[in-house]
Amino acid sequence: MSQKIESIRELYDTLRPSRTTHANGQVLTTEFCVNLSDIFTKLIKDAARCNSYSSDIYYDLRKIDENVHAYRNYAEFEPIFIGFRRHGVDGNSIIMCRIEGNPYAVHNEYFALYSVMIEQKQDEPGWATVVFNEYWM
Numbered sequence: 001m002s003q004k005i006e007s008i009r010e011l012y013d014t015l016r017p018s019r020t021t022h023a024n025g026q027v028l029t030t031e032f033c034v035n036l037s038d039i040f041t042k043l044i045k046d047a048a049r050c051n052s053y054s055s056d057i058y059y060d061l062r063k064i065d066e067n068v069h070a071y072r073n074y075a076e077f078e079p080i081f082i083g084f085r086r087h088g089v090d091g092n093s094i095i096m097c098r099i100e101g102n103p104y105a106v107h108n109e110y111f112a113l114y115s116v117m118i119e120q121k122q123d124e125p126g127w128a129t130v131v132f133n134e135y136w137m
Helices: 008-014 037-047 054-069 092-099 103-109
Strands: 019-027 080-085 088-090 112-120 127-135
Touching: 008 080, 008 092, 008 103, 019 037, 037 054, 037 080, 037 112, 037 127, 054 080, 054 088, 054 112, 080 092, 080 103, 088 092, 092 103
Parallel strands: none
Antiparallel strands: 019 127, 080 088, 080 112, 112 127
16 A cells, blocks of 8 residues: 655655765855765766766756755755666656656666755754765665
């Protein structure tokens, strides 16, 4: 029995990561300052495993960089998924189309799947955490 997934947020809440990494950053008046190099390195390495269209990772890296650094409110931040399959790299919209609402179809479609999310640190005002999830690696 599987539930129908209607949004990327629901997919994020449904899937359980096999590994999670946190990167702490400071929320400044103009942007969220955090070092994303470890996350980007991992994604670029998996993109190299694609037989074609691996350069599409560039668009996902840009989206992560722009959305994370422009971060303002956790409730408004949409999780960013990156899926790797033999013939390419997919972002949120393509992943949602390929799984057709079945959250467990990601296992059949992708050899690697990651998500990037931001969580506010309730106990430390002015700080937030980038949550980088790896699924079934």
